[in-house]
Amino acid sequence: MTDCENTQEQTPKQSPDHPPEQQEQSINLQRRALFKAVGGAAAVASGAALLPGCSEPKSRQAGDDLGFTEISHRLDFEHHLPDGYHADLLLRWGDPLDAFAGKFVPDRLDATEQARRFGYNNDFIAFMPLAPDAGPGEGDRHSLSRNSERGLLCVNHEYTQPHLMFSGYTEDSANRGTSHEHIAVEQQACGHSIVEIEKTANGWLPVTGSPYNRRLSLTTAMDIVGPAAGDQRLQTGADPSGTRVFGTVGNCAGGKTPWGTVLIAEEGFGGAFQGDPDNVADEVEARNHHAFGISTDNRNWGDYDRRFDISVEPNEPNRFGWMVEYDPYDPDSVPRKLTALGRFEHEGFTLVTKPGQPVVAYGGDDDEHQFVYRFVSSGIYRPGDSAHNRQLLTEGTLYAAKFNEDGQGEWLPLRFGHGPLTEEQGFRNQADVLIDCRRSAKLLGATPMDRPEDVETNPVNDCTYVMLTKNKKRKEGDEHTANPRARNTAGHVLEIVPPGRSGERDHASDSFHWNTFLLGGNPNAENPAERGAYGQQHPGNISANGWFANPDNVAFDQRGNMWIATDGCESFGFHDGLWAMATEGELRAAPKHFFGCPEGAEICGPEFTPDGKTLFVSVQHPADGDFSTFDKPMHRWPDNDPDLPPRPSVLAIRRKDGGLVGS
Numbered sequence: 175m176t177d178c179e180n181t182q183e184q185t186p187k188q189s190p191d192h193p194p195e196q197q198e199q200s201i202n203l204q205r206r207a208l209f210k211a212v213g214g215a216a217a218v219a220s221g222a223a224l225l226p227g228c229s230e231p232k233s234r235q236a237g238d239d240l241g242f243t244e245i246s247h248r249l250d251f252e253h254h255l256p257d258g259y260h261a262d263l264l265l266r267w268g269d270p271l272d273a274f275a276g277k278f279v280p281d282r283l284d285a286t287e288q289a290r291r292f293g294y295n296n297d298f299i300a301f302m303p304l305a306p307d308a309g310p311g312e313g314d315r316h317s318l319s320r321n322s323e324r325g326l327l328c329v330n331h332e333y334t335q336p337h338l339m340f341s342g343y344t345e346d347s348a349n350r351g352t353s354h355e356h357i358a359v360e361q362q363a364c365g366h367s368i369v370e371i372e373k374t375a376n377g378w379l380p381v382t383g384s385p386y387n388r389r390l391s392l393t394t395a396m397d398i399v400g401p402a403a404g405d406q407r408l409q410t411g412a413d414p415s416g417t418r419v420f421g422t423v424g425n426c427a428g429g430k431t432p433w434g435t436v437l438i439a440e441e442g443f444g445g446a447f448q449g450d451p452d453n454v455a456d457e458v459e460a461r462n463h464h465a466f467g468i469s470t471d472n473r474n475w476g477d478y479d480r481r482f483d484i485s486v487e488p489n490e491p492n493r494f495g496w497m498v499e500y501d502p503y504d505p506d507s508v509p510r511k512l513t514a515l516g517r518f519e520h521e522g523f524t525l526v527t528k529p530g531q532p533v534v535a536y537g538g539d540d541d542e543h544q545f546v547y548r549f550v551s552s553g554i555y556r557p558g559d560s561a562h563n564r565q566l567l568t569e570g571t572l573y574a575a576k577f578n579e580d581g582q583g584e585w586l587p588l589r590f591g592h593g594p595l596t597e598e599q600g601f602r603n604q605a606d607v608l609i610d611c612r613r614s615a616k617l618l619g620a621t622p623m624d625r626p627e628d629v630e631t632n633p634v635n636d637c638t639y640v641m642l643t644k645n646k647k648r649k650e651g652d653e654h655t656a657n658p659r660a661r662n663t664a665g666h667v668l669e670i671v672p673p674g675r676s677g678e679r680d681h682a683s684d685s686f687h688w689n690t691f692l693l694g695g696n697p698n699a700e701n702p703a704e705r706g707a708y709g710q711q712h713p714g715n716i717s718a719n720g721w722f723a724n725p726d727n728v729a730f731d732q733r734g735n736m737w738i739a740t741d742g743c744e745s746f747g748f749h750d751g752l753w754a755m756a757t758e759g760e761l762r763a764a765p766k767h768f769f770g771c772p773e774g775a776e777i778c779g780p781e782f783t784p785d786g787k788t789l790f791v792s793v794q795h796p797a798d799g800d801f802s803t804f805d806k807p808m809h810r811w812p813d814n815d816p817d818l819p820p821r822p823s824v825l826a827i828r829r830k831d832g833g834l835v836g837s
């Protein structure tokens with residue numbers, strides 16, 4: 175799986191050993207990026223053209239509502255919050271979802287037990303309100319509710335780590351030789367959980383035994399729908415129809431729809447498959463499997479379950495790498511893989527829905543030099559017409575983004591017959607274009623990016639933000655104003671500005687403007703090529719703890735403030751966490767540090783309740799690090815109990831006085 179798994183990198187050197195002329199070129203590129211990043215003041219001073227940003231006059235000072243006391247950069251075995259805040263420990267790996275599962279005893283965990291319990295390595299979180307007057311199967315009524323005291327917490331479980339889940343493994347031995355018994359547990363520990371939760375006088379608690387509680391795993395039956403459904407490349411011995419598949423894997427981030435469904439992404443699915451792509455007779459398929467990292471070195475799931483061995487089922491990987499949509503309000507609903515949204519290492523897809531207009535969804539392919547995508551539905555969104563709306567993501571056009579150097583951009587359609595997407599290039603039909611999205615987007619001339627993670631639209635200013643986590647593979651000379659740094663260790667954030675005014679922007683337009691919103695990294699780094707850039711102020715005005723690196727997930731609060739979750743700050747000497755900032759006004763892109771993880775963990779999820787008074791976060795892979803194992807873990811967060819290993823967990827963060835989180 176991609177290095178969403180916590181990669182322990184070295185702190186970047188301040189003095190790279192490239193020749194002076196390359197340094198000069200790099201510095202110039204950096205300056206150009208800085209002018210765009212810092213907007214008005216620097217742009218005017220330099221005489222550079224000021225591109226349209228997302229800022230519009232506001233009655234209040236944007237960002238001045240982020241009044242919390244900032245926490246410090248640090249690295250220890252605890253989580254950290256500002257004074258005046260409390261975190262409920264809401265769900266941990268192994269917590270029971272049904273009323274009879276009982277206390278978690280790791281030594282007794284088998285596949286049947288795991289299927290009744292919260293899964294491993296929690297990632298994306300969707301809070302779906304429960305209307306007090308509706309029951310299971312009444313998604314239409316629930317989805318209109320803004321109840322912030324009771325709801326369903328819908329949580330992805332991205333991947334498993336046997337060496338931290340079971341006794342007797344090192345990281346190497348777990349990678350190559352996990353037992354069949356343990357693989358069966360892993361296949362139940364990944365996927366997704368739906369858990370009813372409620373806010374009580376004692377804080378947030380799971381409702382164990384709720385009829386809504388459900389697990390999706392690698393044995394859950396799912397339909398395949400959309401343009402690629404039934405294609406010969408999706409057919410296997412077990413499913414000659416190419417329309418029915420067991421399970422989902424690599425579930426990283428996702429999205430929500432206003433018609434009461436949840437979208438979950440299949441990201442690092444290649445790691446589940448075993449075998450040598452060069453031994454697959456069809457060269458299109460061999461190239462495809464290589465592109466997603468399938469190899470003989472991968473985990474040994476194929477020994478246990480032959481569909482994960484590509485020498486037995488070469489088409490099975492084509493049934494993964496999609497977005498999945500399901501209805502959390504109906505425990506019997508069958509999830510659907512949406513082929514119209516393309517196949518790649520999906521970070522997630524988030525929606526812009528405006529009545530009477532097509533639905534627009536934005537997503538990223540989280541790998542080095544991969545692309546940012548947008549989907550525009552064929553049909554229009556009709557509020558309240560759930561039967562109609564539930565078909566919107568099955569038919570439409572997928573586009574890849576081209577970021578031009580001058581701050582303009584265009585969306586390139588992945589449509590069979592368009593441009594190079596023809597039989598001459600080996601495409602038989604639209605299914606080929608969607609199954610091989612990466613190749614399609616590259617042929618069209620889309621811009622290779624620095625690992626696109628979440629792409630999400632700020633509901634207040636109607637602009638769209640792209641988290642680019644890092645790209646150490648970008649070489650000197652390959653810089654581009656949209657990806658301005660070679661060996662980008664710290665990542666950056668871009669702002670997409672569709673045409674039109676806030677609230678009326680045309681997200682379906684084929685053109686846009688873009689700005690560099692911020693560059694991750696230390697604003698005081700000696701090497702300009704590694705220097706972070708934040709806000710419109712002098713870097714000295716960013717506090718010592720206000721900078722961060724490796725943006726991954728993002729959420730917006732009801733005031734339009736941006737909350738960025740990171741994955742990789744330990745390489746810079748401190749914990750991953752959350753940083754909050756305004757997207758407009760004088761404090762635009764000036765972050766404040768709100769939350770810090772225990773060592774080894776990344777933070778995912780961030781999700782607010784509709785009233786803004788609770789913020790849910792996922793703490794994924796705590797205590798992950800060199801030599802840390804189930805038997806000898808780095809620490810045992812969150813239980814700190816010698817009988818329990820470290821456990822990935824979801825926290826519910828509240829202000830002690832009941833106020834808005836962050837204010």
Ligand code: FEO
Binds near residue numbers: 332627726
């Ligand atoms: Fe699983 Fe893209 O982080």
Ligand code: CA
Binds near residue numbers: 178726
């Ligand atoms: Ca990540």
Ligand code: CA
Binds near residue numbers: 178427627727778
């Ligand atoms: Ca992620």
